[in-house]
Amino acid sequence: xxxxxxxxxxxxxxxxxxxxxxxxxxxxxxxxxxxxxxxxxxxxxxxxxxxxxxxxxxxxxxxxxxxxxxxxxxxxxxxxxxxxxxxxxxxxxxxxxxxxxxxxxxxxxxxxxxxxxxxxxxxxxxxxxxxxxxxxxxxxxxxxxxxxxxxxxxxxxxxxxxxxxxxxxxxxxxxxxxxxxxxxxxxxxxxxxxxxxxxxxxxxxxxxxxxxxxxxxxxxxxxxxxxxxxxxxxxxxxxxxxxxxxxxxxxxxxxxxxxxxxxxxxxxxxxxxxxxxxxxxxxxxxxxxxxxxxxxxxxxxxxxxxxxxxxxxxxxxxxxxxxxxxxxxx
Amino acid sequence: xxxxxxxxxxxxxxxxxxxxxxxxxxxxxxxxxxxxxxxxxxxxxxxxxxxxxxxxxxxxxxxxxxxxxxxxxxxxxxxxxxxxxxxxxxxxxxxxxxxxxxxxxxxxxxxxxxxxxxxxxxxxxxxxxxxxxxxxxxxxxxxxxxxxxxxxxxxxxxxxxxxxxxxxxxxxxxxxxxxxxxxxxxxxxxxxxxxxxxxxxxxxxxxxxxxxxxxxxxxxxxxxxxxxxxxxxxxxxxxxxxxxxxxxxxxxxxxxxxxxxxxxx
Numbered sequence: 274x275x276x277x278x279x280x281x282x283x284x285x286x287x288x289x290x291x292x293x294x295x296x297x298x299x300x301x302x303x304x305x306x307x308x309x310x311x312x313x314x315x316x317x318x319x320x321x322x323x324x325x326x327x328x329x330x331x332x333x334x335x336x337x338x339x340x341x342x343x344x345x346x347x348x349x350x351x352x353x354x355x356x357x358x359x360x361x362x363x364x365x366x367x368x369x370x371x372x373x374x375x376x377x378x379x380x381x382x383x384x385x386x387x388x389x390x391x392x393x394x395x396x397x398x399x400x401x402x403x404x405x406x407x408x409x410x411x412x413x414x415x416x417x418x419x420x421x422x423x424x425x426x427x428x429x430x431x432x433x434x435x436x437x438x439x440x441x442x443x444x445x446x447x448x449x450x451x452x453x454x455x456x457x458x459x460x461x462x463x464x465x466x467x468x469x470x471x472x473x474x475x476x477x478x479x480x481x482x483x484x485x486x487x488x489x490x491x492x493x494x495x496x497x498x499x500x501x502x503x504x505x506x507x508x509x510x511x512x513x514x515x516x517x518x519x520x521x522x523x524x525x526x527x528x529x530x531x532x533x534x535x536x537x538x539x540x541x542x543x544x545x546x547x548x549x550x551x552x553x554x555x556x557x558x559x560x561x562x563x564x565x566x567x568x569x570x571x572x573x574x575x576x577x578x579x580x581x582x583x584x585x586x587x588x589x590x591x592x593x594x595x596x597x598x599x600x601x602x603x
Numbered sequence: 604x605x606x607x608x609x610x611x612x613x614x615x616x617x618x619x620x621x622x623x624x625x626x627x628x629x630x631x632x633x634x635x636x637x638x639x640x641x642x643x644x645x646x647x648x649x650x651x652x653x654x655x656x657x658x659x660x661x662x663x664x665x666x667x668x669x670x671x672x673x674x675x676x677x678x679x680x681x682x683x684x685x686x687x688x689x690x691x692x693x694x695x696x697x698x699x700x701x702x703x704x705x706x707x708x709x710x711x712x713x714x715x716x717x718x719x720x721x722x723x724x725x726x727x728x729x730x731x732x733x734x735x736x737x738x739x740x741x742x743x744x745x746x747x748x749x750x751x752x753x754x755x756x757x758x759x760x761x762x763x764x765x766x767x768x769x770x771x772x773x774x775x776x777x778x779x780x781x782x783x784x785x786x787x788x789x790x791x792x793x794x795x796x797x798x799x800x801x802x803x804x805x806x807x808x809x810x811x812x813x814x815x816x817x818x819x820x821x822x823x824x825x826x827x828x829x830x831x832x833x834x835x836x837x838x839x840x841x842x843x844x845x846x847x848x849x850x851x852x853x854x855x856x857x858x859x860x861x862x863x864x865x866x867x868x
Contacts, residue, residue, distance in 0.1 A: 461715075463711060463713055463715035464715055464717065464718070466663075466668055466709075466711065466715060467709075467711060467715035467716070467717070467774075468717075469666075469668055469701075469704060470666055470668065470704060470707070470708070470709035470778075471704070471705065471728075471729035471733060471777070471778075471781060472701045472702065472704045472705025472706075472729060472733040472781065473701065473729060473732060473733060474697055474698070474701050475697065477732055477733075481728070481732060482717055485719045486717075486718060486719050
């Protein structure tokens, strides 16, 4: 075995126009070639059909993409997402704190809540809330088992919108509770000891010391939950709420242009998801600031994920242009 | 019962800490098995002993971070955790417990600075939230304390940007910010690199000369000799020997004390 010759020799050889003496031959990856070809062919077929197949009706897609009906559906979808997530987060934090309470009734109660709301499909829960009047025709506020002060018929209070918010929000609360609990448990015991030793009450410790630090662990999955919620709101179409999907359905039930309108809805979901993803990266870098490298170690990490994703893309491109000579030049 | 040999105080001054036959066990293991001692105001007690001898648990009991199983601890004449009335002990509500805890400072082995706060916020947080001191005043005082531990230029830094020694000095400033009657140090230099130990011990020594009552769990014999008014050695949940530093370190009588000193000296 010989080592590569010193640089001076090599540059000399290159100056002569002759190839360097010891050329490094990278390992070949035939499997990647096969994979890349298969994917590329499939992708090309898809693009071809997208462009040439008239049944996609891109004209119709363009016609409805910015229509008032679709946009008002989009707005309701966004409202449902935001409000359900707010309910979910408030319920989640409460249930998580209860779950960690020394009071057995509170902790068992919250375990029961999580068990129930995670254990039944959210669509079933939505139908339950929608039909709650069949179970409790009247709701009122008053003394338990005693007289009522204010009240009304359930149907007038639990409108389809309220039913959707209750169904989505309370279901989300169960998932958020587990996320928040994991976040709280990730904060070192010593932080709580230090806060107690300074005379901070349990509540103040939770609000001022534990939760802010738990955020680092809570935020990323909450971002995922929000993106998930955006799409789960489409279930509200089953309650005839005219959110994005239902708005598209209204149109295609009239015009029978099913596919183009589903494309319109999908495009909007994709756009909002993309925006939410970028927002999530920003928030993560904000909450990661005081830990590790100051000033956005997380953002860097988020960027490196992106770069990793892009790298695959570049690899594929590289393979496409791989007349082998291109590779050696590098 | 042992007593710290008083310098300035009359021997009958009310002890700042009085512990009487304190027992504490976790499950089947008894960590404290009837610990008793007194600490006079403005004095420094150093507790030494092998790990697992109950030193840290004793400190945690004094600050009511742990509930004692039996025995009593008084701080400045007030019984910890309970309100005695006749022959009954009423457990204190959280608000009262917090108020008492605020009177006792604690410095931990692993600093336990609030990681999401700057140095200034760490030091000023409890005075603002617990004592409801005006924010501007709390900051001003925090800045003074930060300067006093020699970190005036680090007020805006986050704990993760500081060395261990600097973090521990911030932790001391944070404890001082509550103007405690007593400060408990739980192995304050054990987690530090050797070259950082001195800067922290210097700060504690200075506090000792200022006359703050302190209990310091430490393995630093040199520091104990210089700063302590009394040294107590713990073994298996009991104080086996105690006395003035020179006597304890130079002429230990109890075999456990000798054994321990031979290991750390």
